[in-house]
Every structure is written in structure tokens, then in C-alpha cells.
Amino acid sequence: MKGILALEVPQCSEHQKGKLRFYCTTCSKLVCRDCAIVGHRGHECLEAKNRVNIAKQNLQLAIENSGKPVMSVRQISAKVDAATISVEKQIDDSERKVDQQYDQVIERLNADRNKLKQELEKIKTQQCTPLQEIKDEVTNWTEAMENTQVVAKKIMAAENQWDILGMEKDITDAFKKLHDDDVALNNKHLSVQEVLSTIITFSPSVMNVSNSPSQMSNQVTRNRLYNRCPTCREIRNRTPLKFQPVSGIPVNENLLGTVQQSPR
Numbered sequence: 001m002k003g004i005l006a007l008e009v010p011q012c013s014e015h016q017k018g019k020l021r022f023y024c025t026t027c028s029k030l031v032c033r034d035c036a037i038v039g040h041r042g043h044e045c046l047e048a049k050n051r052v053n054i055a056k057q058n059l060q061l062a063i064e065n066s067g068k069p070v071m072s073v074r075q076i077s078a079k080v081d082a083a084t085i086s087v088e089k090q091i092d093d094s095e096r097k098v099d100q101q102y103d104q105v106i107e108r109l110n111a112d113r114n115k116l117k118q119e120l121e122k123i124k125t126q127q128c129t130p131l132q133e134i135k136d137e138v139t140n141w142t143e144a145m146e147n148t149q150v151v152a153k154k155i156m157a158a159e160n161q162w163d164i165l166g167m168e169k170d171i172t173d174a175f176k177k178l179h180d181d182d183v184a185l186n187n188k189h190l191s192v193q194e195v196l197s198t199i200i201t202f203s204p205s206v207m208n209v210s211n212s213p214s215q216m217s218n219q220v221t222r223n224r225l226y227n228r229c230p231t232c233r234e235i236r237n238r239t240p241l242k243f244q245p246v247s248g249i250p251v252n253e254n255l256l257g258t259v260q261q262s263p264r
């Protein structure tokens with residue numbers, strides 16, 4: 001009340017001498033005395049100082065009523081924050097689990113690779129050791145044969161009858177023994193043939209990883225994602241985020257893990 005009296009009364013834009021001392025409640029506007037008589041006949045025109053209290057009450061009510069939408073918008077904002085944190089946390093969790101799981105599989109693969117190579121090395125030793133023995137025998141036999149031939153030819157070439165008579169038995173015995181050894185070596189040749197016809201294959205034993213599906217399925221986690229309306233940015237619905245783990249060794253693409261979002 002004091003305020004409106006203290007301030008200068010505004011001038012009517014239509015009447016030179018008119019001061020806007022009245023308020024037409026019908027038209028919701030300030031008017032001067034001339035306005036009230038000419039343009040607002042029959043309207044409810046109050047003195048401005050009397051209208052001020054009503055105006056203040058109206059504004060106070062409007063301010064109080066405005067609290068509700070402010071609260072609901074704050075709630076939406078809090079929910080959006082919570083949803084964002086929830087998604088980020090669950091994505092982090094999923095990423096950690098993906099790392100863990102793949103690390104495990106990689107560890108298994110490496111262990112399996114080493115095991116296979118150890119087994120192959122063992123087969124190599126098993127098969128190559130007897131082969132080396134046969135090779136040594138062949139070398140010894142060849143040397144012995146060459147020596148015996150050299151000795152026999154020298155004696156023949158020398159034409160010393162006493163030497164020929166004296167050495168005949170030793171030399172023929174030596175050739176006979178070499179012949180016997182040759183038969184024995186030929187029998188061993190069969191086992192060499194066996195090795196030659198052996199095909200060494202391997203099948204990755206890690207295939208058995210899928211034999212422990214319970215352990216694998218424990219890794220499956222169901223997370224929730226929140227879809228936001230592209231227009232109003234409001235959270236529209238929640239959809240579960242499925243993390244499908246590797247169910248075996250990724251020999252083909254069907255066995256690879258996938259991340260899926262589908263409506264709940």
C-alpha cells in the first residue's frame with residue numbers, strides 16, 4: 001500500500017491528463033478516470049490501491065501452486081541421474097566380467113596349447129629315439145661291411161696262400177654275421193615303415209571347456225538398460241541387457257559371446 005502510493009502513478013497512453021489510478025477487473029488492466037467512463041462502462045473498476053492486495057494474493061497462490069511441477073521435474077532429474085549411474089555401473093561390471101571370462105579362456109587355451117605341445121614332444125621322443133638307434137646300427141653295419149670287404153680284397157690281391165687259408169674262415173664268418181645283421185636290420189625296417197605310415201593328428205582338448213557349462217552359465221549376468229525418448233529425453237522403458245558368455249572355445253563365430261538388449 002505504501003509502495004504504490006510512494007511511486008509515481010503511471011500516465012494513461014490514451015488520455016493526456018489521465019493517471020492510471022484504476023484497475024478494470026473485467027479487462028484485467030490499469031485504466032484512467034476517462035478510460036473508465038468511456039471504454040469500460042459497466043465494467044468493475046477498482047481503485048488501484050484496493051486491487052493491489054487481491055493481486056498480491058493471486059500471485060502468492062500462483063507461486064505456491066508452482067511448487068508441484070518444480071518438485072516433479074526435480075524427481076525426473078534425480079531419476080535420470082540414478083539411471084545414468086546405474087547403467088554406467090552395470091556396464092563397468094559387464095566389462096569387468098567380459099575381461100575375467102576371456103582371460104580365463106585365454107589361460108585355458110594357453111595351458112591346452114602347452115599340454116598339446118608337451119604330448120607332441122613326448123611322441124617325438126618315443127618315435128625318434130628307436131629311429132636314431134636303427135640309424136646308428138645301419139652306420140655301424142655299413143662301416144663293418146666296408147672294412148670286411150677291404151680286408152678280403154687285400155688278401156685276395158696279395159695272393160699270399162697262407163694268409164688266404166688262414167683268414168678264409170674269419171672273413172666268411174664276418175660276412176655271414178653281417179648277413180645275419182642285415183636280416184635283423186630289415187626286420188627293423190618294418191618298424192620304420194610303421195612310423196612312416198603313422199599320421200600324427202591333434203584335436204584341441206579345450207573343446208571340453210564346454211563340458212562345464214554350469215561354470216560358464218554362472219558368468220551370465222542380466223543387466224538393465226534404460227531407454228530414453230529421443231524427443232522428450234524422458235525414460236521410456238527399461239530393457240534387460242543380456243551378456244552371453246562364450247559357451248565353448250570360439251572355434252567359429254556361433255560360439256562367440258554377444259551382448260543383447262531386448263524388451264522386458
Ligand SMILES: [Zn+2]
Pocket residue numbers: 012013014015018031032033034035036
Ligand atoms: Zn485513459
Ligand SMILES: [Zn+2]
Pocket residue numbers: 024025026027039040043
Ligand atoms: Zn474494462
Ligand SMILES: [Zn+2]
Pocket residue numbers: 229231232233234
Ligand atoms: Zn516422449
